[in-house]
Amino acid sequence: MSKHLPPAAKLPPFLFGLVALCASALTTLRCWFSRKETKWFEANLDKIWSLRPKSTFADMFIKQVYHNQIMVAFETILEVFFPGCITFEGINEFEAQMRPLEKEKQGQIMVSAHLGSWELIGYAASRISDCKFYALAKPSKYKAATALLDRMRRKMKILVLWTSGASAQKNMIRALKEGSWLGFIMDQKPMGRRGPKVNFWGRPTEFVGGPAQMAVKFKKPVLAAFCVRVGPLRYRLFTKTVLDVGHDCQDVQQLTQLMAQEIEEAIKTYPEQWCWNYKRWRFDDKMAL
Numbered sequence: 527m528s529k530h531l532p533p534a535a536k537l538p539p540f541l542f543g544l545v546a547l548c549a550s551a552l553t554t555l556r557c558w559f560s561r562k563e564t565k566w567f568e569a570n571l572d573k574i575w576s577l578r579p580k581s582t583f584a585d586m587f588i589k590q591v592y593h594n595q596i597m598v599a600f601e602t603i604l605e606v607f608f609p610g611c612i613t614f615e616g617i618n619e620f621e622a623q624m625r626p627l628e629k630e631k632q633g634q635i636m637v638s639a640h641l642g643s644w645e646l647i648g649y650a651a652s653r654i655s656d657c658k659f660y661a662l663a664k665p666s667k668y669k670a671a672t673a674l675l676d677r678m679r680r681k682m683k684i685l686v687l688w689t690s691g692a693s694a695q696k697n698m699i700r701a702l703k704e705g706s707w708l709g710f711i712m713d714q715k716p717m718g719r720r721g722p723k724v725n726f727w728g729r730p731t732e733f734v735g736g737p738a739q740m741a742v743k744f745k746k747p748v749l750a751a752f753c754v755r756v757g758p759l760r761y762r763l764f765t766k767t768v769l770d771v772g773h774d775c776q777d778v779q780q781l782t783q784l785m786a787q788e789i790e791e792a793i794k795t796y797p798e799q800w801c802w803n804y805k806r807w808r809f810d811d812k813m814a815l
Contacts, residue, residue, distance in 0.1 A: 531617065531653050535610035542758065545600045553593040557585075564588060567803040574727050575797070590798045598643045598755055598799075605649070606681050614650060615756065616763040621654045623765040627747040628657055630771055633702030635748045637737050637768070639713040639789040641800040642754035645682070646761055648709055650753065652683035658706040660685045662698070662736075664714075698736070702744060710737045712785050715806055722782040726790060729807060738781040747771045748781075750788040754796045764792070 557564065567588055568579035577584040605612045614620075627634045636651060636659075638644050652659035661679065663686050665672045672688075679686050687697050687708075701708050712734055713726075721735040741748050748768040756762045768784055775781055793800045 531614065531650070532609035534613070535608050537604065537608055537611050537759075545604065546597075546758075549593060549596045549600055552596050553589060556592050556596070557589055563803050566805055567591075567801060570802045570806065573729070573807065574801075587798065591801050591803075594755060594799050601755075601759055602643055602645050603678070604759070605646070606678055611759055612646070613760050614763055615760065617650065617654070620650060620751070620763040620765055623749060623767060624651065624655055627749055627767065627771055628655065631657070631705040633705050633744070633746055634707050635702075635737050635741050635746050636707055636709045637712045637748060637750050637785050638709065638752055639711060639792065639800065640802075641752055641789070641792055641796060643761060644711055644753070645679070645684075647751050647753045647763070648679070648684040649682040650763060651707060651709070651751070655707060658685055658701070658704070659683065659709060660687050660701045660706055661709040662687050662689055662711070664689050698740065699744075702740065702746060708740070710734060712737060713789055713802075722779050724779075724783045724786040726786045731786070731807065733782050733786055735778065735782060737785065738778045741769055741781060742776055742778050745773065747773065748785070750785065750792075752792045754799050
């Protein structure tokens, strides 16, 4: 365990039992009432893994993903209020990947996906690094929810740069210039579907272009990082350096494709911890949503 993370803390047994019970109940309710979300989920599963909608395997998979997402959310909240209750595997390797990229103190880029817990990646990175960690985030349509998320992230030492507003890009550049980490969730739908189109799961897919553009323009190193749930209050971190310090990459399209490839490989290892449960692709058939 890294010396930068809080010492191990034990939860009262009844508390985790209550969380697990609530997660199971919420999973069932989500399967029953999130019909629109589930329909999108089924369409994506059909295209990616050929799991036919309403089949036994598709229903089991969807329930597994929903339950994992809910447990990740609950356990992240527990870590905020009981620091050290989560055990991280691969933390030393994570630190060993981060440190060389920080040696120039000129700013670094970290990319991840909606796989496992993206919040805990920022939490671990901000604790390990001597640099600040900024995460890009879209504000919720509910102001109270945005304020709550911002407060929780600050408790986790994650500084949020909201993507709304005219100064968003300027703030990102400033964060890099001050030598900080800048974290992106790469697999979210770019605004207006404008972004480099890459091969993702065998389909042309628009990806967020900001990370590659900044890495090329300002010669910043790029680290792909993921944090997956491997058991109750246990998570595994794994990383790969996409661009090292002093790189000479000049192709935004090629770099975005490399990032998408790393994300796809990570998902293939832990498929039950990822899936787009919203309209991401434009299908040509009648399943199109």
